[in-house]
Amino acid sequence: MMPVRRIIPYLIAIAASFAAAGIFIAAMGFDVGRAYATILFTSFRTPNGFVQTLLKFIPLTLQALAFTVPLSAGKFNIGGEGQMIVGAIGAAAVGILFPELPIYLLVPLVILAGVLAGALWGLIPAWLLYRFNINEILTTVLLNFVSFALIDIAATGPWRDPAAGHPTTIPISASGYLPMLIREPPLHSGLILAVLVVAAVYIFTSRTVSGYELVATGANPGAAAVFGINVRRMFVLSLVMAGAIAGLSGAIEVAGVQHRLIVGLQSNFLVLGLIIGLIAKGNNLAVPFVAFFIAVLEVGASAMQRTLMIPVEMVFIVEALVLLFVLLSDVVRRR
Amino acid sequence: MDDEAIVELRDIRKSFDANVALDGVSLSLLRAEIHGLLGGNGAGKTTLMNILYGLYRKDSGEILIRGQKVNIQSPRDAIQHKIGMVHQHFLQIGSYTVLENIVLGTEVAHRFTMNLEEEARKVQNLCERFGLQVDVKATLDTLPIGTRQKVEILKALYRGVEVLILDEPTTNLTPQEVDTLFESLREMVKEGMSIVFITHKLREVMGICDRITILREGRKITSMLRSDASEELFVRAMVGEDMNIEKSVFFARETYATASVDRTFTPILELKNLQLVSKEGVPLLKDINVAVYPGEILGVAGVAGNGQHELAECAAGVVRPTGGRIWMDGEDVTGASIADLAAKGLAYIPEDRLHDGFLPRANVAQNLILGYHRLQPYSDGRFIDWKTVFQKSREFIQEYNIKTGGPQDPGGNLSGGNIQRVMIARAFSMPCKLLVAHNPTRGLDIASMDFVYRKLLERKNRRNATLLISEDLDELMLMSDRIAVIYRGQILDVLERSRFDKYTIGRLMSGIREVA
Numbered sequence: 001m002m003p004v005r006r007i008i009p010y011l012i013a014i015a016a017s018f019a020a021a022g023i024f025i026a027a028m029g030f031d032v033g034r035a036y037a038t039i040l041f042t043s044f045r046t047p048n049g050f051v052q053t054l055l056k057f058i059p060l061t062l063q064a065l066a067f068t069v070p071l072s073a074g075k076f077n078i079g080g081e082g083q084m085i086v087g088a089i090g091a092a093a094v095g096i097l098f099p100e101l102p103i104y105l106l107v108p109l110v111i112l113a114g115v116l117a118g119a120l121w122g123l124i125p126a127w128l129l130y131r132f133n134i135n136e137i138l139t140t141v142l143l144n145f146v147s148f149a150l151i152d153i154a155a156t157g158p159w160r161d162p163a164a165g166h167p168t169t170i171p172i173s174a175s176g177y178l179p180m181l182i183r184e185p186p187l188h189s190g191l192i193l194a195v196l197v198v199a200a201v202y203i204f205t206s207r208t209v210s211g212y213e214l215v216a217t218g219a220n221p222g223a224a225a226v227f228g229i230n231v232r233r234m235f236v237l238s239l240v241m242a243g244a245i246a247g248l249s250g251a252i253e254v255a256g257v258q259h260r261l262i263v264g265l266q267s268n269f270l271v272l273g274l275i276i277g278l279i280a281k282g283n284n285l286a287v288p289f290v291a292f293f294i295a296v297l298e299v300g301a302s303a304m305q306r307t308l309m310i311p312v313e314m315v316f317i318v319e320a321l322v323l324l325f326v327l328l329s330d331v332v333r334r335r
Numbered sequence: 336m337d338d339e340a341i342v343e344l345r346d347i348r349k350s351f352d353a354n355v356a357l358d359g360v361s362l363s364l365l366r367a368e369i370h371g372l373l374g375g376n377g378a379g380k381t382t383l384m385n386i387l388y389g390l391y392r393k394d395s396g397e398i399l400i401r402g403q404k405v406n407i408q409s410p411r412d413a414i415q416h417k418i419g420m421v422h423q424h425f426l427q428i429g430s431y432t433v434l435e436n437i438v439l440g441t442e443v444a445h446r447f448t449m450n451l452e453e454e455a456r457k458v459q460n461l462c463e464r465f466g467l468q469v470d471v472k473a474t475l476d477t478l479p480i481g482t483r484q485k486v487e488i489l490k491a492l493y494r495g496v497e498v499l500i501l502d503e504p505t506t507n508l509t510p511q512e513v514d515t516l517f518e519s520l521r522e523m524v525k526e527g528m529s530i531v532f533i534t535h536k537l538r539e540v541m542g543i544c545d546r547i548t549i550l551r552e553g554r555k556i557t558s559m560l561r562s563d564a565s566e567e568l569f570v571r572a573m574v575g576e577d578m579n580i581e582k583s584v585f586f587a588r589e590t591y592a593t594a595s596v597d598r599t600f601t602p603i604l605e606l607k608n609l610q611l612v613s614k615e616g617v618p619l620l621k622d623i624n625v626a627v628y629p630g631e632i633l634g635v636a637g638v639a640g641n642g643q644h645e646l647a648e649c650a651a652g653v654v655r656p657t658g659g660r661i662w663m664d665g666e667d668v669t670g671a672s673i674a675d676l677a678a679k680g681l682a683y684i685p686e687d688r689l690h691d692g693f694l695p696r697a698n699v700a701q702n703l704i705l706g707y708h709r710l711q712p713y714s715d716g717r718f719i720d721w722k723t724v725f726q727k728s729r730e731f732i733q734e735y736n737i738k739t740g741g742p743q744d745p746g747g748n749l750s751g752g753n754i755q756r757v758m759i760a761r762a763f764s765m766p767c768k769l770l771v772a773h774n775p776t777r778g779l780d781i782a783s784m785d786f787v788y789r790k791l792l793e794r795k796n797r798r799n800a801t802l803l804i805s806e807d808l809d810e811l812m813l814m815s816d817r818i819a820v821i822y823r824g825q826i827l828d829v830l831e832r833s834r835f836d837k838y839t840i841g842r843l844m845s846g847i848r849e850v851a
């Protein structure tokens with residue numbers, strides 16, 4: 001009963017945003033019905049479409065969690081893409097530096113390097129917050145720009161691939177590639193890692209003592225401190241966890257998809273992650289479901305652009321409207 | 336007092352969301368009377384008067400002033416109708432002088448030079464007429480609460496009000512200050528003013544009011560002349576039929592003659608030369624030495640803001656004192672972590688429940704285990720056993736009469752009184768040797784207050800110790816074995832039960848030491 005009632009406002013918000021965006025599509029002279037059929041069903045018509053959706057789903061889920069985990073503690077991590085980039089650099093470095101290692105060692109090492117590098121990138125704003133009380137929103141955003149410079153250096157330095165027309169490193173060793181779950185269409189095992197992270201985050205926040213303390217800190221840091229919770233340590237923990245999760249998404253991108261470090265691999269995952277986290281209202285368990293929905297829209301949008309020539313930005317409008325209507329449904333319910 | 340009604344409220348209704356705060360309340364205020372508005376917390380007294388003062392809009396009903404139907408939209412309208420109100424929390428500007436605070440928002444004669452001599456004379460005149468002694472040139476920050484209240488009353492008088500509403504005016508006053516306040520009110524009535532006196536204290540209305548209206552759960556129960564009614568009648572009207580007054584601690588006729596405390600045992604809490612200096616170097620607590628023995632309730636009395644909050648936080652381990660030691664049950668626990676103290680058997684009910692005690696964005700069950708979430712039976716130290724937590728939470732909701740949808744209900748849905756019940760339930764949920772309770776009954780209705788008092792007495796029988804810090808002197812005199820009086824961060828005296836006298840305590844509260 002309860003979950004059904006909670007989903008209803010979401011469904012209304014989605015319907016309302018499609019209706020509103022439909023007006024734009026119609027005004028631009030396109031066929032609204034076909035456009036929406038393309039957006040919604042591309043993911044489910046062909047095996048390739050579904051795999052494409054899952055491949056989007058992985059980084060989106062991880063980016064969204066990198067936002068919602070600190071949010072549980074009342075902290076805003078806007079540095080998910082920086083942490084992802086640094087994680088990708090760490091993963092690529094290990095993959096390039098140790099080519100002779102066997103697959104059962106190199107794959108875990110590549111992933112671990114990404115996680116640790118991301119966690120380190122999360123630790124910087126966490127430490128600045130802990131030690132000097134510097135606002136984490138500011139530091140995480142600014143560290144994104146630092147990471148852009150870092151990936152430029154990494155992709156144009158000694159590991160540069162001179163044959164590529166775009167700033168890119170040479171490929172990592174083939175024994176550092178994530179094993180494939182399905183060969184054709186290609187689906188790598190990063191999906192399992194993402195699902196494991198979702199489960200781990202859920203169990204951590206809802207079942208463990210530390211998770212309870214994290215949530216209590218987010219609910220009211222003042223009261224949490226009075227009742228013996230070290231809230232500053234919780235802030236640090238949440239930001240480092242976020243960094244590790246985002247770093248993992250960077251490592252998966254390198255070891256599973258690109259097999260090398262490419263400038264721009266962060267795509268627009270940060271913004272979509274924020275949107276997903278906000279639509280999910282910070283609920284860690286709702287994140288994968290929302291992320292899947294957004295992945296469907298994203299894959300459908302590119303198909304729509306290919307077949308109907310409707311600009312892909314149309315889908316951004318839909319996504320933004322979903323968020324607006326979900327936020328609005330909160331206001332309406334409070335009346 | 337004559338029979339002409341100056342204000343008439345007819346069938347006023349007001350609801351907040353699903354909560355009906357006022358359910359058709361009528362009240363008439365006569366010229367030159369002190370009208371007591373009596374009722375427990377949540378009875379709707381303040382809501383009713385906020386509607387008259389224009390702070391809330393009524394849902395339905397009529398307001399008549401001097402026989403004319405009026406529409407009051409804002410406090411400005413109310414003041415135009417010569418109605419003034421003094422709230423529990425004053426809205427004053429601390430860095431301004433008394434005079435500046437009083438004239439703020441009114442027309443002044445010399446608005447560019449701010450030469451306020453005329454206004455000063457007028458205020459001075461009011462002070463003398465009504466016996467409100469205030470130095471109009473003093474900066475407000477330097478004044479004690481009692482004087483700041485006089486400023487607030489002067490503000491209303493200066494605007495020429497004929498109806499003055501006072502919301503729980505005695506909360507922060509010493510007994511002496513209460514007496515002077517009552518004298519001033521009498522003077523005002525002599526000059527033809529009408530006064531509404533909101534309170535939950537029966538003895539106060541019996542002492543000063545001409546007529547009394549009793550509200551309970553948003554309904555008017557009765558209105559009568561004080562001379563027509565007995566105290567019994569009022570008590571019954573206030574609490575309703577459900578409560579057993581015979582067994583009540585709150586209405587007990589004789590003081591609770593509790594078993595005397597044996598002070599040869601090791602004290603459960605001992606503060607030795609406790610000092611606290613703020614970051615700015617201001618001493619907040621000065622050389623405090625008190626001990627609470629097994630089975631004892633030690634009361635701490637004082638006008639709010641004299642170091643009670645700091646004392647509570649030091650005793651509860653929230654703040655580390657800058658000097659001195661804290662001993663708990665024969666063990667030096669100065670600087671121990673709050674988690675350790677909780678494991679050793681310390682419970683804390685903070686004063687500011689919204690800021691220091693409650694998680695509005697977490698559910699009721701999560702709130703009920705805050706601070707005990709690492710301990711058995713809620714947790715094995717790593718994982719939380721939610722099944723047990725929920726089962727326990729349901730028991731607490733039942734026992735402590737917390738009005739909520741269930742353990743999974745968000746805390747933000749609870750009303751102030753229910754939040755207080757959660758805090759009480761949490762503090763009493765674990766067997767604890769030492770309870771530090773700061774204003775534990777604030778915001779509770781009479782039946783719930785009584786419940787808390789019985790729980791405190793049970794603690795005595797189990798030989799647990801309680802440090803009870805309260806603004807309510809009646810509560811302290813009812814419950815405590817000894818009362819320590821705090822003034823500007825110092826304990827001036829610790830009184831035995833035989834020396835409990837509200838004027839003695841009142842003198843100490845205003846910093847006057849007994850010359851023995």
